[in-house]
Amino acid sequence: MLLMARKLRVVLGGNTIVHNVDFRANEGELIGILGPSGSGKTTLLKALSGVRPAKAGKVVYDGRDLYADFEELKLTIGFVPQDDVVPKALRVERVLGYTADLRLPHFGKEEKQGRVDGVIRSLGLANSRRQRVSRLSGGQRKRVSVGMELISRPRLIFADEPTSGLDPALERSLMQTFKDLAGEGRAVVVTTHIMSSLDLLDKVCVVDQGKLVYFGPVDQIKDFFEVDDFVHLYGRLNEVPIDKWQHKYAASGLRAKFLGG
Ligand SMILES: Nc1ncnc2c1ncn2[C@@H]1O[C@H](COP(=O)(O)OP(=O)(O)OP(=O)(O)O)[C@@H](O)[C@H]1O
Ligand SMILES: [Mg+2]
Numbered sequence: 001m002l003l004m005a006r007k008l009r010v011v012l013g014g015n016t017i018v019h020n021v022d023f024r025a026n027e028g029e030l031i032g033i034l035g036p037s038g039s040g041k042t043t044l045l046k047a048l049s050g051v052r053p054a055k056a057g058k059v060v061y062d063g064r065d066l067y068a069d070f071e072e073l074k075l076t077i078g079f080v081p082q083d084d085v086v087p088k089a090l091r092v093e094r095v096l097g098y099t100a101d102l103r104l105p106h107f108g109k110e111e112k113q114g115r116v117d118g119v120i121r122s123l124g125l126a127n128s129r130r131q132r133v134s135r136l137s138g139g140q141r142k143r144v145s146v147g148m149e150l151i152s153r154p155r156l157i158f159a160d161e162p163t164s165g166l167d168p169a170l171e172r173s174l175m176q177t178f179k180d181l182a183g184e185g186r187a188v189v190v191t192t193h194i195m196s197s198l199d200l201l202d203k204v205c206v207v208d209q210g211k212l213v214y215f216g217p218v219d220q221i222k223d224f225f226e227v228d229d230f231v232h233l234y235g236r237l238n239e240v241p242i243d244k245w246q247h248k249y250a251a252s253g254l255r256a257k258f259l260g261g
Helices: 040-048 070-076 094-102 111-123 138-150 168-183 220-227 231-240 240-253 252-257
Strands: 003-012 014-024 029-034 058-063 078-081 156-161 187-191 203-208 211-217
Touching: 003 040, 014 040, 014 203, 029 040, 029 168, 040 058, 040 078, 040 156, 040 187, 040 211, 058 078, 078 138, 094 111, 094 138, 111 138, 111 168, 138 156, 138 168, 168 187, 168 220, 203 220, 203 231, 211 220, 211 240, 211 252, 220 231, 240 252
Parallel strands: 014 211, 029 187, 029 203, 078 156, 156 187
Antiparallel strands: 003 014, 003 058, 203 211
8 A cells, every 4th residue: 555544633813624534555556536616625635645634643655653753754746736836938848857967856857858758758738839828728838847756756646636637638648647647557646526537546536525425446436426327426425414424434335445444
């Protein structure tokens, strides 16, 4: 297991935003965090990645305490924020080159160039490598934003709604890219609202009002929530009180199987 979180509780401005959430990620898995707007997805992602630690609970990454050893462990963790921070005036290859200078200070020039070329290839950015970021489409810019995080070859990647604002084809292809990145032996965790690409996910974590209502395989989600289509998931969440879902989840055996009880 690459990442294990136990009983995460996040308190912001005096309010508990994330309530005792457990989470696990293995190498090779693409995991989606789903939930209505304001349900705590971004907050949970920040707690899982160490970007903003939880107030209570524990995150174990690669067998070590993520919060205690964050300065060292963060070097192998990528975090793609919801609003990208890609400098617009630069060309794509310069952005990635500067990122390499920053993240890989001990690498030689050629090694860094190799990383930049590899990222450009794996994200399908070859045709836009000499373009300025300001002239890229939204989807291409998202790819550059992801690329900045791939330069250091993280084993664990978090991306906060990376596909928001993309058309369905670009959305699908970026999700497929994440799937491929996971397939290379990483764990990739994304928050998303988009139901059409759920089939690409290995596991899904559903939160509502900061509480975990489901964590497990995507192919059992329709059965669990008794819906015939993923699009009805949020509606179902509203129809049934959260504690009922939580009891159902615990009683289903899914918790024992996928979160260790
Ligand atoms: N810094 C903060 N201080 C106080 N409350 C906050 C803070 N950040 C977020 N919240 C609250 O926490 C709750 C969850 O926010 P969060 O951004 O995690 O939701 P989300 O699921 O990512 O929503 P969205 O789908 O809209 O991105 C919201 O009610 C929000 O108002
Ligand atoms: Mg969010």
